[in-house]
Amino acid sequence: MTQPATHPAPAAPHTGAGLAVAVHDLTVAYRDKPVLWDVDLEVPPGLLLAVVGPNGAGKSTLLKAILGLVPAAAGQVLIHGEPLARARDRIGYVPQRGSVDWDFPTSALDVVTMGTYRRLGWVRRPGRREREAALSALERVGMAALADRQISQLSGGQQQRVFLARALVQDTDVTFMDEPFQGVDAVTERAIVDLLKDLRARGRTVVVVHHDLQTVPDYFDWVMLLNVRRIASGPVAEVFTEENLRLAYGGRVGFLERKADPTPAPGGRDDPATSHFGRIRP
Amino acid sequence: MMSPQVEIQLIAAVTAAACSLVGTFLVLRRMAMMSDAISHSILLGIVVAFLAVGDLASPWLVLGAAVTGVLTVALVETLHRTRLVKEDAAIGLVFPALFSLGVILLARHAGAVHLDTDVVLLGELAFAPFDRFAPGGTDLGPRSLWMAGGVLLLDAAALALFFKELKLATFDAGLAATLGFAPALIHYGLMSLVSVTAVASFDAVGLVLVVALMVGPPAAAHLLTDRLPRLLGLAVLMGAASAVGGYWLARWLDVSIAGAMAATVGFVFLLALLLAPQRGLVAAARRRATQRLEFALAMLAIHVAQHECGPDAGDECRADRVHLHLHWEPDFSEAVLRAAEQRRLLRREDGLVRLDEAGRDLARGALTR
Numbered sequence: 219m220t221q222p223a224t225h226p227a228p229a230a231p232h233t234g235a236g237l238a239v240a241v242h243d244l245t246v247a248y249r250d251k252p253v254l255w256d257v258d259l260e261v262p263p264g265l266l267l268a269v270v271g272p273n274g275a276g277k278s279t280l281l282k283a284i285l286g287l288v289p290a291a292a293g294q295v296l297i298h299g300e301p302l303a304r305a306r307d308r309i310g311y312v313p314q315r316g317s318v319d320w321d322f323p324t325s326a327l328d329v330v331t332m333g334t335y336r337r338l339g340w341v342r343r344p345g346r347r348e349r350e351a352a353l354s355a356l357e358r359v360g361m362a363a364l365a366d367r368q369i370s371q372l373s374g375g376q377q378q379r380v381f382l383a384r385a386l387v388q389d390t391d392v393t394f395m396d397e398p399f400q401g402v403d404a405v406t407e408r409a410i411v412d413l414l415k416d417l418r419a420r421g422r423t424v425v426v427v428h429h430d431l432q433t434v435p436d437y438f439d440w441v442m443l444l445n446v447r448r449i450a451s452g453p454v455a456e457v458f459t460e461e462n463l464r465l466a467y468g469g470r471v472g473f474l475e476r477k478a479d480p481t482p483a484p485g486g487r488d489d490p491a492t493s494h495f496g497r498i499r500p
Numbered sequence: 501m502m503s504p505q506v507e508i509q510l511i512a513a514v515t516a517a518a519c520s521l522v523g524t525f526l527v528l529r530r531m532a533m534m535s536d537a538i539s540h541s542i543l544l545g546i547v548v549a550f551l552a553v554g555d556l557a558s559p560w561l562v563l564g565a566a567v568t569g570v571l572t573v574a575l576v577e578t579l580h581r582t583r584l585v586k587e588d589a590a591i592g593l594v595f596p597a598l599f600s601l602g603v604i605l606l607a608r609h610a611g612a613v614h615l616d617t618d619v620v621l622l623g624e625l626a627f628a629p630f631d632r633f634a635p636g637g638t639d640l641g642p643r644s645l646w647m648a649g650g651v652l653l654l655d656a657a658a659l660a661l662f663f664k665e666l667k668l669a670t671f672d673a674g675l676a677a678t679l680g681f682a683p684a685l686i687h688y689g690l691m692s693l694v695s696v697t698a699v700a701s702f703d704a705v706g707l708v709l710v711v712a713l714m715v716g717p718p719a720a721a722h723l724l725t726d727r728l729p730r731l732l733g734l735a736v737l738m739g740a741a742s743a744v745g746g747y748w749l750a751r752w753l754d755v756s757i758a759g760a761m762a763a764t765v766g767f768v769f770l771l772a773l774l775l776a777p778q779r780g781l782v783a784a785a786r787r788r789a790t791q792r793l794e795f796a797l798a799m800l801a802i803h804v805a806q807h808e809c810g811p812d813a814g815d816e817c818r819a820d821r822v823h824l825h826l827h828w829e830p831d832f833s834e835a836v837l838r839a840a841e842q843r844r845l846l847r848r849e850d851g852l853v854r855l856d857e858a859g860r861d862l863a864r865g866a867l868t869r
Contacts, residue, residue, distance in 0.1 A: 249583070285678050311678045322528065322671045323726045332668050336679040341661055368726035384675075 234296030238263040238392050238423035239284070244293030246276070246283045253279045255447045257293070261440065263391070264421045266414050267451075268428040268437070271444035272467050277427040278314065280444065281394045284425075285311055297392055307336065310390035312381045314397050320370045326380045327352055327365040333387030355383040359409050375406030382413055393417065395426045399433075411437055434458060502641070504629035511628055511644045512743035512761060515701045516713050518652040520721075520739035521659055522694045523714030524732050527722065528670050529690075532715045533588065534573065537595035538691065539698040539710035541572040543602035546699065551609055557643065562699050569695020570688055572598060623706030625747075625757040651700035655693055659732070666690065667728060705758040713739060716765035720772035723779045742768050796836045798866040799826060801845060804853050805863035817853045 234240030241259040245252065254276045261267050269277050282288040284295050286302050297305035310333075330352040331344050338344060344352075356362045359379040364372060369380065378398055385393050398410050414437065417424055428434065434441055434454060441458050442451035443466040450457040450465075502510070526535050542565035549564030550556060572594055579590040633643040640646070659666065669676040669683040676683040694714070701710045717739035721731045745768075746761030753760065774781050803826060807816035816825055823833030837853070840846050845859035855863070 282674075285674075287674055287677055306678070306680045309678065311675060313672065313674050317674060318672045319528075319530075323722065323728045323731050324667070324671065325727070329671070332672070332675060335664060335668055335681070338664070340665065340681075343664055370726075 234260075234299045236263075236299075237261060237296070238265070238298060239425060240294075240296040240299075241280075241284060242294045244280070244283055244295065245291045246279055246288060247291050252446060254283060257444070257448045259442060259448065259451055261423060261425060263298070263423050264418060265423055265440050266418050266438045267423070267425045267440040267442060268434050268454075269425060269442045269444055270428050270431060270434060270466070271449075275445040275466070277444055278396050281311070281396055281425070281427060285309065285394060308391040310385045310388040310393040312385045312393065312395040312398055315374065315378055315381065315400065317396075320372075320377060322369065324369060325366050326356065326361060326369055326372065326376075329369060329380050330355055330383045330387055333384040336388065351387050352383070355386040356380075358386060359383045359413065360405070373403070375402040378402050378406055379409055382410060386413070390422075392423045392425070395424065397427050397429060399428065399430060431463070507629045507642050507645060508625055508757070509744050509747050511642065511648055512625060512747055512757070513740040514645065514648040514652050515705070516717070516739035516743035516761070516765075517736045518648060518655050518697050519701055519710065519713035520717040520735040521652070521655045521732060522690065522697050523739075524718040524721070524735050525659075525666055525670055525690055526694065527715060527718040532711075532719075533591055534576070534691075535694060535698070535714040536711040537572050537576065537591045538569040538694050539701075539707050539714075541595045541598035541602070542566075542568050542695055542698055543707060544568050544598045544605070545571075545602075546702075547602045547605045547609075551605065562696060565699040566692050566695040568598060569698065570691050573688065573691045622708060622756060623702065623758040625705075648700045651697050655697060658689070658693055662686070662689070705761060709758050709762040712762035712765045713743075716762075716769050717742065720769040723772045723776040738768055738772075739765070793836065793839060796828075796832070797840055797843075797845065798862055800836055800840060800853075801855060801859045801863040802866055804846065804855050805860060808853075808855060813852070819848045819851055819853050822853060 237260050239259060239261040241257060244254055244257040244259075246254040257276075257280065259280075269280060271277055279288060283290045283293075284302075286295075295302055297309055300308075302309075327349065331348055333355070334344055334348040334351060338348070353362060353365060356365050359382050361376060361379050361383060364376060369377065372380065378400075382395075382398065385395070399407060402410070414424055414426070418439075426438070428438070435458065438454060440452060441454045443449035443457065443462050445466045450462045523532075523535060526532055545564035545566070545568030546561050548568075549558070549560045552564075553560050575594045575598075576587070576590045579585055579594065580587045585593065628644040629642045631643045633640045633646045665676070665681055665686055668679070668681060669686040673683040676686070697714075698707070698710050701713060705713060717735040718731070720738055721734035724734055725731050742764040743761050746764035747757055749755075749764055750757040750760035772780070775783075777783055800822065803822065804817050807813050810816070815821060819837060822828075822837075823830050826833070828836070837846075837848070840859065841848070843858065844856055845862060846853055846855045848854075
């Protein structure tokens with residue numbers, strides 16, 4: 219590989235020691251077409267990391283490959299220093315909302331209860347304790363009143379919050395979320411942001427596939443720019459630069475012109491609308 | 501000692517119940533057509549096992565069927581994974597190949613025995629009571645009933661034991677995988693159950709109509725409830741009821757029991773499709789009509805509110821001309837006006853439409869919503 223190293227080599231290479239997520243040389247191909255090419259990613263614990271990049275950059279595939287849901291052609295993934303098979307208890311996954319059938323005959327509470335299945339193991343059924351945990355997770359995302367609703371009767375934002383509540387119930391060290399902000403209402407967006415900050419305050423690590431460049435500096439500590447190959451990853455202040463964005467998105471970076479605009483302080487609670495106007499989709 | 505009549509109905513009902521149980525998960529996994537594929541291709545496994553052991557009552561036949569059922573699913577998925585054919589085409593390629601191989605083997609080697617093609621394809625429930633299960637000479641009832649009952653028990657036990665896992669893997673296979681529940685294992689486990697169940701339904705309805713019993717009752721039940729346990733219960737009830745109903749229909753019309761059962765399943769589904777309280781077509785049409793009227797009333801109120809004080813009120817608000825302004829059919833317009841009068845939203849005075857307080861509220865409410 220002639221690819222230049224764009225990050226300093228870790229002190230102990232490929233052990234993932236001290237890192238929440240360590241991905242090395244991850245390559246995924248569909249037949250002969252590479253979807254991810256030799257991707258490295260190192261995420262220290264207690265961070266909120268956004269994965270951004272144009273459509274088809276392989277953002278969702280990256281998550282799925284890390285979680286072992288699509289086969290990797292090459293590469294290594296360590297979660298808190300351990301291979302996936304031994305780290306299952308420590309990782310949570312919030313898939314894209316569109317990845318499941320919302321006509322499935324079940325209630326919001328039941329879907330959230332699924333987050334407890336790992337602890338239950340095979341055969342054992344969820345009991346009162348599991349249901350109570352699920353209910354309090356629904357409460358935390360403001361959905362307790364809708365616990366018994368059939369899931370197709372929920373709005374898109376409410377469905378997303380059900381998924382988040384399910385991740386909360388899993389209560390894992392590292393959580394991977396695939397486009398949680400996609401097409402949600404303002405209330406849900408706020409709920410997700412609060413939740414992310416709450417998770418970070420408790421030392422958890424969250425990796426989020428994100429499409430809205432505008433909100434990256436407000437919502438996240440670290441960012442990874444991806445376009446089949448990793449362009450850059452690191453603290454937002456260091457790597458979320460015009461040059462890196464141009465590398466990831468090619469010429470289509472309308473966002474850059476907007477960057478000079480005065481942006482509200484991160485977490486501007488008084489004005490939840492700021493994140494909804496002037497949004498640019500690259 | 502039961503009469504043959506009762507025995508036949510019992511076999512039919514138990515078979516339908518077993519099919520509905522596994523069929524529910526097939527339908528929820530959007531794999532309804534896989535039941536058709538499996539039920540056909542297991543013929544190959546049955547014939548091969550029969551040729552090997554030479555005994556129609558051998559449990560090896562069930563095993564042979566289960567193996568070919570799983571093989572069918574594996575072949576379909578392998579073909580689909582090449583991305584050179586779509587899944588429905590893969591199904592259409594795999595099961596006729598296995599099925600025709602079974603038919604050829606059957607015609608070539610098993611022509612002389614009871615395993616004849618018509619019975620295999622269409623079943624012959626009327627003959628089922630003649631084939632007794634009599635270990636050591638004691639008659640314990642028809643063999644088909646034991647077979648169907650055993651399979652129903654197996655299905656019910658497996659579903660009860662792995663209900664949580666099946667639900668999770670069906671709703672969100674990705675989560676199942678990340679939680680360590682091996683969705684592929686669950687998938688193939690379910691497919692094995694479907695195969696074994698198809699073998700058992702063999703006597704009752706034959707291979708061709710298994711798909712009706714596996715898909716019809718769950719699809720009908722899904723229109724009636726949105727809770728999985730209730731859906732399973734309803735599907736079993738509707739399946740069993742259709743089976744018994746089909747038996748009597750066949751007696752009445754003097755036709756094939758299998759055909760009458762499948763037709764009854766179809767009829768039950770049609771009833772559910774039309775009459776389901778929430779999702780049925782009748783309920784939907786009624787809801788649409790109500791919405792249309794409500795919307796029309798709001799539009800009329802807004803229109804009159806906008807124009808009644810204006811200079812053109814004499815034209816815009818004329819009862820016999822509002823339909824022109826709102827682009828309505830005159831009949832529809834008259835119906836809406838009458839409904840509005842009934843609800844005291846407006847009055848007609850000197851050929852002009854005048855809003856009452858309630859009508860004005862409606863217009864205001866609709867505009868500020």
